[in-house]
Amino acid sequence: MMLKMETYDIYVGHHEIDKLQDYIKNIYNQKDIFIVTDDNVDHLYHDLISHKLSDFNLHFVKIKPGETSKSFETYLETINRLVEKGIKRNHLLIALGGGVVGDLTGFIAATLYRGISFVQVPTTLLSQVDSSIGSKVGIDLDKGKNLVGSFYSPKFVVIDPMFLETLDEREYHQGVAEMIKAGLIANKELYEFFKTNNKVTEKEILMALNVKRDVVIKDPFDHYERMILNFGHTFGHAIEKKYEYKTYKHGEAISYGMMIAIEIGIKKGITPSYIYEDVKKVLENNKLIESPYFTIEALKDYIKTDKKSMADVFYFICLKNIGQSIITNLKVGDLK
Ligand SMILES: NC(=O)c1ccc[n+]([C@@H]2O[C@H](COP(=O)([O-])OP(=O)(O)OC[C@H]3O[C@@H](n4cnc5c(N)ncnc54)[C@H](O)[C@@H]3O)[C@@H](O)[C@H]2O)c1
Missing domain, CATH: 3.40.50.1970 (Rossmann fold)
Known part of the structure; x- marks a missing residue:
């Protein structure tokens, strides 16, 4: 193919x-x-x-x-x-x-x-x-x-x-995290695949590649649309920074970050609330997250220096539904 x-x-x-x-x-x-x-x-x-x-x-x-x-x-x-x-x-x-x-x-x-x-x-x-x-x-x-x-x-x-x-299992799951992210932002079928926790095949790899391809073609130099690929990354980066890139691998950190992004999306009235439990289960089954989860409060101090942040307001990716995402603005002061 x-x-x-x-x-x-x-x-x-x-x-x-x-x-x-x-x-x-x-x-x-x-x-x-x-x-x-x-x-x-x-x-x-x-x-x-x-x-x-x-x-x-x-x-x-x-x-x-x-x-x-x-x-x-x-x-x-x-x-x-x-x-x-x-x-x-x-x-x-x-x-x-x-x-x-x-x-x-x-x-x-x-x-x-x-x-x-x-x-x-x-x-x-x-x-x-x-x-x-x-x-x-x-x-x-x-x-x-x-x-x-x-x-x-x-x-x-x-x-x-x-x-x-x-590939060892933990490394494999880091790729799964990015595939679940791709599914959540733009391809419901890809996300649903991980509910049964199967081994990925060429078909799922292609679905994930197509999500990235479509966004990259629209915005090759990362000025705006490509930002949706950063779903979960604002708080994911904060977790990596807080733990000095040691405790959590990138895919694990962005998985916790996706949960926080969903929580914020629900509070903003953008994300339907059922999505939280649905995604939590999928990420847990794929060995990417486990309780206790991170609170926004615990990570707040680590997002201020994120390279995407512009003064007090930064772009933030929220889910409108499974397979649909939008770019919104968020104020550091709104993070409660
Ligand atoms: N350029 C981009 O758009 C982009 C996007 C996402 C991530 N990244 C970067 O990718 C990097 C992470 O990549 P990664 O997760 O592939 O890590 P990695 O390259 O460190 O590989 C992970 C481990 O797997 C081993 N390995 C590789 N292939 C293997 C195989 N077939 N069998 C057994 N072991 C194998 C490697 O030796 C390494 O120990 C980060 O630096 C990140 O910033 C870049």
């Missing part, structure tokens, strides 16, 4: 990885390919990728797994290693891994020699349904996540659910 973005294609399906070599040959006529991956993914898939791309000379550069690699230090170290290995402006770079590898490699592709071609091969559920599309690439600073970056599109993306078989 193929999805079209404005300037690149996304190939989705089991065994798509078998076609990676042909997809590359359609856009690239050199022999050398440079692959950035992390130690875990390299350990699991180095041989498979070497086998699938056997017509090319492959040069692997590995980074340490985890968010700490989305740093200026790793960026510099990786770029230096690529240059030492002989990467030239007309060479191709592949990001093979989760969102960390994708964001970092995309940023390298955007900046090395003022831009080189790159391809995304996402290997976590989160990167398959979210980070590998939308063209946001970048790294973190000590002051906050994703503060340095660019909009830079890959030549294409290959999404093969086969990679998910080795």
Whole structure:
């Protein structure tokens, strides 16, 4: 199955990885390919990728797994290693891994020699349904996540659910959180799927991708419409900040954040009240939240410095119903 973005294609399906070599040959006529991956993914898939791309000379550069690699230090170290290995402006770079590898490699592709071609091969559920599309690439600073970056599109993306078989359960659920979010904001059928807590298939991945695709095409540079993808993120970010990015993973934090956004939506008269218990059950069943839940009061102090906030008033995403969302304004002073 193929999805079209404005300037690149996304190939989705089991065994798509078998076609990676042909997809590359359609856009690239050199022999050398440079692959950035992390130690875990390299350990699991180095041989498979070497086998699938056997017509090319492959040069692997590995980074340490985890968010700490989305740093200026790793960026510099990786770029230096690529240059030492002989990467030239007309060479191709592949990001093979989760969102960390994708964001970092995309940023390298955007900046090395003022831009080189790159391809995304996402290997976590989160990167398959979210980070590998939308063209946001970048790294973190000590002051906050994703503060340095660019909009830079890959030549294409290959999404093969086969990679998910080795993903640990907690990581898998982080992707589920973003899929539930996509369902809640724009696709009821996708949300309902998680009521039975099944293993996601190509079909659900495509539904989640389509939600993101439609929004990104309307607002590629994140000026307004794309904001609905931030449903649950205002308080989710506050939770991550409060616990210094240690206790809760992103998908878990935004799941609690979605519950608070629903609570606020109900108080504002926008969200029907039955939705609270409905979503709570789905998130609990998918191991994303457990009681005790966060109160708005406990997180209030951590949202003031959120990068989306404008003085005292900030944009806030509420559900009008399951599968329907709107952008509203919220005042810090109204948070009671
Ligand atoms: N660019 C965007 O639009 C966007 C959107 C959402 C999130 N993100 C970013 O994505 C990052 C998180 O991505 P992530 O959740 O994929 O994390 P990640 O890249 O850290 O991967 C999670 C863990 O899974 C391991 N792993 C990867 N693939 C595997 C596989 N197939 N089998 C077994 N283990 C595997 C990794 O080594 C790592 O330990 C964050 O930095 C976030 O800011 C970016």
